[in-house]
Amino acid sequence: MGNVKVQKLPTIRRLPTYLYKLSEMRKAGVSIVATPELARYMNLGEIVIRKDLAVTGVTGQPGVGYKVKELIEAIKSYLNWDNSSEAVLVGAGSLGSALLGYEGFEEYGLRIIAAFDASPDKIGTEVHGRTVFDVERLSELARRLQVRMGIICVPAAHAQEVADRMVAGGIRAIWNFANVSLSVPDDVIVQREVIAGGLAVLSVKMNRKLAGEEDAGQLG
Amino acid sequence: MGNVKVQKLPTIRRLPTYLYKLSEMRKAGVSIVATPELARYMNLGEIVIRKDLAVTGVTGQPGVGYKVKELIEAIKSYLNWDNSSEAVLVGAGSLGSALLGYEGFEEYGLRIIAAFDASPDKIGTEVHGRTVFDVERLSELARRLQVRMGIICVPAAHAQEVADRMVAGGIRAIWNFANVSLSVPDDVIVQREVIAGGLAVLSVKMNRKLAGEEDAGQLG
DNA sequence: TAGATTGTTAATCGATTAACAATC
DNA sequence: TAGATTGTTAATCGATTAACAATC
Numbered sequence: 001m002g003n004v005k006v007q008k009l010p011t012i013r014r015l016p017t018y019l020y021k022l023s024e025m026r027k028a029g030v031s032i033v034a035t036p037e038l039a040r041y042m043n044l045g046e047i048v049i050r051k052d053l054a055v056t057g058v059t060g061q062p063g064v065g066y067k068v069k070e071l072i073e074a075i076k077s078y079l080n081w082d083n084s085s086e087a088v089l090v091g092a093g094s095l096g097s098a099l100l101g102y103e104g105f106e107e108y109g110l111r112i113i114a115a116f117d118a119s120p121d122k123i124g125t126e127v128h129g130r131t132v133f134d135v136e137r138l139s140e141l142a143r144r145l146q147v148r149m150g151i152i153c154v155p156a157a158h159a160q161e162v163a164d165r166m167v168a169g170g171i172r173a174i175w176n177f178a179n180v181s182l183s184v185p186d187d188v189i190v191q192r193e194v195i196a197g198g199l200a201v202l203s204v205k206m207n208r209k210l211a212g213e214e215d216a217g218q219l220g
Numbered sequence: 221m222g223n224v225k226v227q228k229l230p231t232i233r234r235l236p237t238y239l240y241k242l243s244e245m246r247k248a249g250v251s252i253v254a255t256p257e258l259a260r261y262m263n264l265g266e267i268v269i270r271k272d273l274a275v276t277g278v279t280g281q282p283g284v285g286y287k288v289k290e291l292i293e294a295i296k297s298y299l300n301w302d303n304s305s306e307a308v309l310v311g312a313g314s315l316g317s318a319l320l321g322y323e324g325f326e327e328y329g330l331r332i333i334a335a336f337d338a339s340p341d342k343i344g345t346e347v348h349g350r351t352v353f354d355v356e357r358l359s360e361l362a363r364r365l366q367v368r369m370g371i372i373c374v375p376a377a378h379a380q381e382v383a384d385r386m387v388a389g390g391i392r393a394i395w396n397f398a399n400v401s402l403s404v405p406d407d408v409i410v411q412r413e414v415i416a417g418g419l420a421v422l423s424v425k426m427n428r429k430l431a432g433e434e435d436a437g438q439l440g
Numbered sequence: 441t442a443g444a445t446t447g448t449t450a451a452t453c454g455a456t457t458a459a460c461a462a463t464c
Numbered sequence: 465t466a467g468a469t470t471g472t473t474a475a476t477c478g479a480t481t482a483a484c485a486a487t488c
Contacts (some may be wrong), residue, residue: 004343004428004429005428006421006424006425006428006440007478007479008478008479009421009440010479010480012417012420012424013414013417013418013421015420016414016416016419017399017416017417018415018419020376020399020416028388029422034444034445034446035445035446036238036444036445041401042401043401045480045481046445047480047482048481050445050446050447051447051479051480051481054447059446059447060445060446060447061445061446061448061487061488062444062445062446062447062487062488063443063444063448063487063488064444064445064446064487064488065444065446066446067240067447073244076488078424079420079421079423080423080424080426080427081426087285093318093321094314094317094318094320094321094348095318095322096345097314097318098313098314098315098317098318099480100314101313101314102314102315104399104416105416105419106248107262108419108420109423110419128314130417141376143473148426149422156240159323159341164360170295172426172429173422173426173432175418175419176438179237179240179324181261181262181263181438186233187429187471188427189422189426191419191421191422191438192438192439193415193416193418194233194234194236194237194439195413196236196237196240196325196328196437197232197233197234197236197237198233198300198411198413199236199325199328199330199395200233200235200236200328201226201229201232201233201411202300202369202393202395202409202411203301203329204226204232204298204299204300204409205226205393205409206300206368206392206393206409207299207300208225208226209392209407209409214294218396218401218402218410218411218412219412219414220226220229220231228454230455230456231455234467254468254470255470256468256469256471263474265456266469267456267457267458268456268457270469270470270471271455271456271457271471279470279471280469280470280471281463281464281469281470282462282463282464282468282469282470282471283463283464283467283468283469283470284463284468284469285468285469307443320482338472365470366464395450416442438453
């Protein structure tokens with residue numbers, strides 16, 4: 001179904017959080033960071049931090065710590081976020097607009113260069129500085145713009161159709177915020193985002209809490 | 221740090237996806253579902269599905285399948301989504317507005333009953349039918365409304381302050397979309413949502429794909 | 441040298457997968 | 465009965481945690 005087996009998924013999911021923290025530190029002029037500080041920030045054990053950082057290939061200095069700048073570069077390189085990739089977004093509703101307005105993506109090597117929608121009310125307007133095109137033109141423009149990544153923010157009922165257009169337009173990676181599983185060719189990757197998943201985890205934690213147990217991280 | 225150790229996290233994260241699919245099926249008049257169909261929908265192996273459904277305590281009928289209605293109720297009950305809980309949301313920016321506008325939450329037992337913001341431009345306005353109050357009134361109103369859950373959609377720099385107000389207002393569960401780790405008392409639960417985590421996974425999948433490996437799910 | 445921290449190796453734990461008997 | 469599917473038990477695999485030597 002167009003996907004790739006990936007290991008160390010929990011670590012990978014945490015990398016953007018490290019990246020954010022490290023960037024803040026660099027801005028503040030800090031050049032060295034040691035595990036205990038990151039552990040506190042991440043709400044995780046020190047060993048977890050060291051194992052996480054290890055995947056990037058960076059090696060720290062015993063008794064001292066890691067170079068902030070080196071870590072930032074290594075994480076970006078590991079995620080291939082150093083050469084910023086371009087994406088198109090389909091569905092300029094509330095979620096789509098929120099993503100278009102999120103400035104943090106630049107830091108994550110993502111540039112959303114165009115938006116698409118099916119509604120005549122939206123086509124031709126600008127959302128956070130990006131023109132909204134007719135979704136009919138998605139394949140054509142994706143191909144012309146040489147975009148490799150597509151973000152789907154349309155209602156579930158239209159997601160497959162949008163995915164088809166993306167594939168036809170040469171898109172090879174889809175970030176899917178719609179609540180459906182997509183059928184795509186084997187050489188196309190789909191990452192589905194289910195925000196409600198986090199809510200489910202929170203709900204279970206609440207229930208458990210009321211029942212008694214203790215201790216874990218905020219990420220999970 | 222105010223948290224609970226939870227097992228079977230991957231399963232829990234998937235439950236909302238099952239719930240969505242099952243609700244669709246019920247709407248379509250389907251009353252029985254078997255593993256193979258769900259496996260196809262979820263892009264997962266059949267055994268995973270059966271193990272997942274097992275946590276809800278529902279028992280299927282060999283050779284036949286599970287009762288859709290029974291599954292829906294069991295999942296909702298497992299997540300405690302049957303008695304819908306109320307929440308307040310802070311930060312009526314683009315992400316906050318998107319969440320306020322998301323109708324799917326009702327299905328997930330969540331009702332956002334009020335919104336808060338610090339900006340005079342927003343205070344007093346309505347966003348998707350909810351009045352935006354001054355964040356100064358957060359503690360007071362949360363207490364009066366007897367709300368147990370808070371959703372944070374403010375910039376990282378203000379998140380801790382908002383969390384403090386929530387705690388002061390009697391909120392015991394925080395869904396945190398800001399890019400910081402929050403300090404809260406031990407009896408408060410925080411679930412941090414890092415959308416960029418999904419982007420990281422997608423990036424790594426892309427890189428691996430270019431390198432060659434194969435096969436996995438869309439959820440991950 | 442003493443203190444701190446890294447990074448490796450081993451042990452534990454949980455999640456995923458496989459095999460298969462039980463059931464409709 | 466035959467075919468399909470469930471659910472249990474065991475095997476494999478990977479992730480988390482612990483212990484500790486190596487290094488600055």
